[in-house]
Amino acid sequence: MSLQHGHGFDLEARLRERERNGLRRDLSPLDAVAGRADVAADPGCAPPEFDEECVVFGANNYLGLAGDERVAAAAAAAAEDVGTGAGASRLVVGDTVAHRSLERRLAAEKGAERALAFSSGYAANVGTIAALDPDVIFSDELNHASIVDGVRFSGADVVVYDHCDVDSLADAMARRADAASDGESWLVVTDSVFSMDGDVAPLSAICDVADEHGAWTMVDEAHATGVYDGGVVGERDLTERVDVQLGTLSKALGAQGGFVAGSEPLVEHLLNAARSFVFSTGLAPPAAAAAERALDLAPERRDDLWANVARVRDGLEAMGYDVWGDTHVLPVVVGDRDAAVALDERLREAGILAPAIRPPTVPEGTSRLRLAPQATHTDAEIDRCLAAIEEAGEEVGVL
The missing domain is CATH 3.90.1150.10 (Aspartate Aminotransferase, domain 1)
Structure with a gap:
């Protein structure tokens, strides 16, 4: 039929x-x-x-x-010097000096060994979570849709804990531990600043609970990047305890794109395994240059x-x-x-x-x-x- x-x-x-x-x-x-x-x-x-x-x-x-003229000037200069678009995936022929310069600046901002720029914050979240391929993900119930979609794409077992409730997270992890298989990989993922409620996740306490169970912690700093010095993670001196830091270039920095910051092995893994990076045209060089200039201007x-x-x-x-x-x-x-x-x-x-x-x-x-x-x-x-x-x-x- x-x-x-x-x-x-x-x-x-x-x-x-x-x-x-x-x-x-x-x-x-x-x-x-x-x-x-x-x-x-x-x-x-x-x-x-x-x-x-x-x-x-x-x-x-x-x-x-x-709307800052200095940010616009940086974008215009990059468009003239490098081009308006990357022209290809960065793993093909789309990797430019503008990308490398931005990533060095982002790594310094986040206190990380290395950073990787994505075409959007959404792409950074869905690509990173899926590429980490955890067995179990513990996710705040009010996490952004890009995190939720990344969790879905990962195929992991998902445990949703009550919003910003560390006791709820701890109880969920304890229950899961009773039935856990040997060698399971666990990931706790949360926004730092929640975009609709305007509150901040209790990141230090979340790291404490994650550490108890040997879980990794991933924090999306989309609405904190630029607003706080080093994001909420940096301001609260948690850089060494948060395994994966994400952010966006399109909010307080006034440009476009997203990024992940963390260890050298993390970034090397993502540029090989994150499908939203591997199979996507690189971030436009003017956006990269604009974001880098905005990082310098943000403190003022x-x-x-x-x-x-x-x-x-x-x-x-x-x-x-x-x-x-x-x-x-x-x-x-x-x-x-x-x-x-x-x-x-x-x-x-x-x-x-x-x-x-x-x-x-x-x-x-x-x-x-x-x-x-x-x-x-x-x-x-x-x-x-x-x-x-x-x-x-x-x-x-x-x-």
Whole structure:
């Protein structure tokens, strides 16, 4: 029996279902990626019209380096000197001086013997976890989707422990130890800064539990790279205890790509066994050069970032909003998904981009605005954002 064309793929029905559940999303192109931008005049997208320049409070460009002229100049110079693209897998003919220079700088930043740049943070996670090929993986329940997918691809037995709960991890490892086979390889994997809750994993205690069972520890520093000196791992002096450090170049560093840092044998293994590295065109040289320059500039922006974060948090809490976490990511939790979407829409009308985050990205009943102040936001822009959020909250009925 032959299948009819399109059998089983009613995509319009799937889209209608998303619409009914308040889960359908659309693209809203901007003409810039810095802390402020105009909505692009794309008639196919029909974006809202703003009377003035909009202010972006939902990007991961925490240090404002995506719009820094010095970072752009480094990218432009690399494009002219090396080329706009690597042209091939780095194991073929795509390995350039820009890659090697960035990797030396990343290794120094992370206190590691060596680093390896991937085309994205997602590729770094899925490729690394699968290439390590552990027998058992212990994974925080709120780990990023790229970690979750890497765990799936690995084929390992998976144990999910309660979010940032070391007792839950310890209990899970103890139970598994009772039935473990000789020589099993165990991997504990966690984000350091969680991108939706804005909290930090208890890394020292996690390392303690992992050490008790001879497990490796892998930490994804995507939202910590650049914001903290050496990431959370470096700031907490855990470099010697964390076996695998990951990060991204596309958030606080304002470029594109991902990386892994660790021992020489780790990196040698990954460049031979991580399929997302072996079978992917190398990171674009301009992105590599931009990230390296951003690493040099990051320290000068950190104080401004934390001052802006404190100002926004204090303002939101004074209004009565429930603000989670204790980092530069500020989840403003309102609970109901419709209320979160309504807040998002009213803020857009006021020229503030602060996206609503809904299930399945976050658990049911915890829909929120995800605010991410940047080091380059001015006092006037922060005042404008806070005033708009207060007015929107009163209109929607969450204040």
